Amino acid sequence: MTVLLVEDDALLAETLVDTLGLEGHDVCHLADGDAARVRLSAPGHGVELVLLDLNLPGCNGLAVLEALRRHDRDTPVLILTARGAVEDRVRGLDLGADDYLAKPFALDELEARVRALLRRRSPDPQLRVGALKLDTRHQRFTLEDAPLALPPREQRLLSCLMHHAGEPVDKTRLAQEAFQGDAMGDNAIEVYVHRLRKRLGDSGVALRTVRGLGYLLEVE
Amino acid sequence: MKRGDSLYRRLLGWLLLPLLVLGSLILIQAWVDAQRTADRAFDRLLEAASLAIAEQVQWQDDRLWLDLPPAALEMLATDAEERVFYSLVDGQGRLITGNAELPGDPRQGSGDADTLRYRHIDWQGLSLRQGVRRTRLEDWRVRDPFEVRVAHSREGRDALAAELWRANLAMILAMAALATVGLLLAIRAALTPLTRLRRAIRARDPRTLAPLELSLPRELAELRDTVNELLARMRRVRANQERFIGDASHQLRTPLAGLSARAELALRQDDPARWREALVAMQASSARTARLAVQLLSLTRLANPEYRPDLVPLELNAIARQAVRDHWAPCHRQGVDLGVETVDGEVWVRGIDWLLAEAIGNLIDNACRYGGRRVTVQVEDEPPRLAVEDDGPGIPPQRRLLMLRPFHRDRDDLEGSGLGLAIVDGIARTHGARLQLSAGHDGRGLRVALQFPGDTP
Numbered sequence: 090m091t092v093l094l095v096e097d098d099a100l101l102a103e104t105l106v107d108t109l110g111l112e113g114h115d116v117c118h119l120a121d122g123d124a125a126r127v128r129l130s131a132p133g134h135g136v137e138l139v140l141l142d143l144n145l146p147g148c149n150g151l152a153v154l155e156a157l158r159r160h161d162r163d164t165p166v167l168i169l170t171a172r173g174a175v176e177d178r179v180r181g182l183d184l185g186a187d188d189y190l191a192k193p194f195a196l197d198e199l200e201a202r203v204r205a206l207l208r209r210r211s212p213d214p215q216l217r218v219g220a221l222k223l224d225t226r227h228q229r230f231t232l233e234d235a236p237l238a239l240p241p242r243e244q245r246l247l248s249c250l251m252h253h254a255g256e257p258v259d260k261t262r263l264a265q266e267a268f269q270g271d272a273m274g275d276n277a278i279e280v281y282v283h284r285l286r287k288r289l290g291d292s293g294v295a296l297r298t299v300r301g302l303g304y305l306l307e308v309e
Numbered sequence: 310m311k312r313g314d315s316l317y318r319r320l321l322g323w324l325l326l327p328l329l330v331l332g333s334l335i336l337i338q339a340w341v342d343a344q345r346t347a348d349r350a351f352d353r354l355l356e357a358a359s360l361a362i363a364e365q366v367q368w369q370d371d372r373l374w375l376d377l378p379p380a381a382l383e384m385l386a387t388d389a390e391e392r393v394f395y396s397l398v399d400g401q402g403r404l405i406t407g408n409a410e411l412p413g414d415p416r417q418g419s420g421d422a423d424t425l426r427y428r429h430i431d432w433q434g435l436s437l438r439q440g441v442r443r444t445r446l447e448d449w450r451v452r453d454p455f456e457v458r459v460a461h462s463r464e465g466r467d468a469l470a471a472e473l474w475r476a477n478l479a480m481i482l483a484m485a486a487l488a489t490v491g492l493l494l495a496i497r498a499a500l501t502p503l504t505r506l507r508r509a510i511r512a513r514d515p516r517t518l519a520p521l522e523l524s525l526p527r528e529l530a531e532l533r534d535t536v537n538e539l540l541a542r543m544r545r546v547r548a549n550q551e552r553f554i555g556d557a558s559h560q561l562r563t564p565l566a567g568l569s570a571r572a573e574l575a576l577r578q579d580d581p582a583r584w585r586e587a588l589v590a591m592q593a594s595s596a597r598t599a600r601l602a603v604q605l606l607s608l609t610r611l612a613n614p615e616y617r618p619d620l621v622p623l624e625l626n627a628i629a630r631q632a633v634r635d636h637w638a639p640c641h642r643q644g645v646d647l648g649v650e651t652v653d654g655e656v657w658v659r660g661i662d663w664l665l666a667e668a669i670g671n672l673i674d675n676a677c678r679y680g681g682r683r684v685t686v687q688v689e690d691e692p693p694r695l696a697v698e699d700d701g702p703g704i705p706p707q708r709r710l711l712m713l714r715p716f717h718r719d720r721d722d723l724e725g726s727g728l729g730l731a732i733v734d735g736i737a738r739t740h741g742a743r744l745q746l747s748a749g750h751d752g753r754g755l756r757v758a759l760q761f762p763g764d765t766p
Contacts, residue, residue: 192599257633299647
């Protein structure tokens with residue numbers, strides 16, 4: 090997996106190259122906007138994910154993004170910038186970036202975002218959250234390598250949570266997924282969550298409650 | 310600015326226009342006068358000629374007889390070589406003699422008075438001035454009435470009129486030219502203070518905001534005072550900014566000094582355990598410094614009096630939920646239980662989504678930083694309100710207002726920048742919302758609420 094890192098700060102770039110290298114990615118690092126634009130303007134750029142700084146020597150990050158999006162709408166782009174305001178985030182996302190991380194960021198936050206973007210890029214038939222696995226082709230769950238048999242509603246609920254592992258999912262949305270239009274009321278979802286928790290036990294996968302909002306599946 | 314829109318040109322236009330109208334009227338008047346004078350002069354000749362002819366009319370052989378004196382016609386033909394006509398007509402209107410059969414004067418009235426009556430006629434393609442004299446023979450035997458008609462073409466008159474008019478014209482034009490020059494000079498002189506003001510403004514050092522000091526006429530003095538008021542306002546804004554930049558630079562320099570010192574100390578030591586300790590401390594400090602820089606930027610923008618963003622309709626429940634989604638993971642890592650309490654239905658306000666997100670972010674951050682373990686983002690209806698409540702130690706009522714001041718920190722606050730609440734206060738003001746600080750629902754912790762103006766969009 091080739092990740093293109095466009096970042097002009099030497100210390101940050103070195104750290105990110107090492108971090109992503111340890112995660113098993115091939116990282117190509119460019120320090121200026123013009124080089125990045127040249128690289129990404131070519132149709133066969135062979136990049137699977139772009140980490141893009143906005144303040145660059147040469148042309149700025151938004152121009153690089155524009156050049157890429159002119160011929161390529163699929164390659165995910167994660168913007169890294171020191172311009173902290175949400176206003177700039179909106180602008181980047183409008184131009185076709187997939188995600189946004191404001192500097193400074195925690196390295197595990199970056200790793201999680203990179204994983205999520207790459208997962209979206211090439212949907213792995215195997216979804217994994219810690220010891221919990223889902224074979225999406227056959228809707229088959231395994232927990233600690235043992236098959237986990239679930240009734241349909243719990244299956245759908247868990248599948249939805251696994252697709253969004255690490256991020257809170259609204260209760261309303263979960264109810265829609267699990268009950269598929271049956272009028273069951275949002276509170277009924279709690280019953281199924283309770284059952285799922287029992288099944289997950291102390292496998293290291295936790296189903297957390299986000300108070301007032303919904304639930305979230307994560308590795309403890 | 311349009312090219313034609315100059316004060317100088319406008320003044321000149323308004324002053325020259327009446328001058329032009331007046332000049333034209335004077336010219337017309339002069340022309341009419343010249344004509345009248347020329348007519349009066351030449352009419353005398355007509356009168357003399359007709360009188361000379363009339364005196365020569367006699368009664369001979371039972372009929373009227375005229376022995377035309379050549380001088381009578383010569384006096385009508387001046388150097389302008391007019392064509393001269395005369396005819397003698399008897400009482401019954403029959404032509405007795407003459408070099409042309411001139412028409413009579415159809416006008417009735419005191420016809421038999423021995424006077425000359427003038428008129429303009431167009432006769433056989435010629436424009437003529439004609440005089441008709443009705444009179445009688447002064448013979449003791451016969452007192453027959455007869456008419457002497459004399460006429461001449463207008464060359465002499467026109468030449469005289471033109472000459473008179475030309476003399477006037479030269480004078481009028483000279484006066485007009487003089488008046489125009491006078492006007493130009495007067496306007497230029499009147500506008501000189503404006504030029505001085507312009508030069509004074511242009512010559513200023515763009516960095517100084519000192520008031521303009523130059524004496525000007527009353528109208529421009531008002532302008533100068535207005536400019537000076539603006540400059541005074543700008544001075545106040547700049548003083549504020551300079552104080553803020555001073556504070557900010559101090560705030561940024563302090564943690565950087567800490568980082569540098571900590572790194573230096575670690576490098577003097579050889580124990581990897583000490584290095585690790587130092588690195589952990591430095592990571593925390595650098596993260597705080599970075600956050601401080603972001604906050605300073607927000608606050609600078611909000612403090613700008615010219616910053617007036619467009620407010621759009623927003624739904625508060627959605628904003629609160631999104632904020633919780635965004636902040637849940639970092640809070641959870643710190644062991645803080647972040648949640649949301651929304652209301653049924655929709656709560657609409659006018660605002661800017663990213664500013665409200667920033668406000669909630671700052672409030673959540675503050676709550677976590679100051680000992681909150683359970684932090685809740687709340688939405689309320691009637692009036693629309695967005696609040697963040699925590700279960701931390703809270704702030705005593707008498708100190709709450711102080712917290713809104715940038716860089717103000719409580720004695721026991723070692724971590725914060727003191728900017729969070731100032732930013733939230735700025736955002737509240739941008740939204741026309743009231744910032745309310747109170748204790749949490751059971752008297753514990755702190756609850757910070759933005760109460761929006763009640764109008765629903």
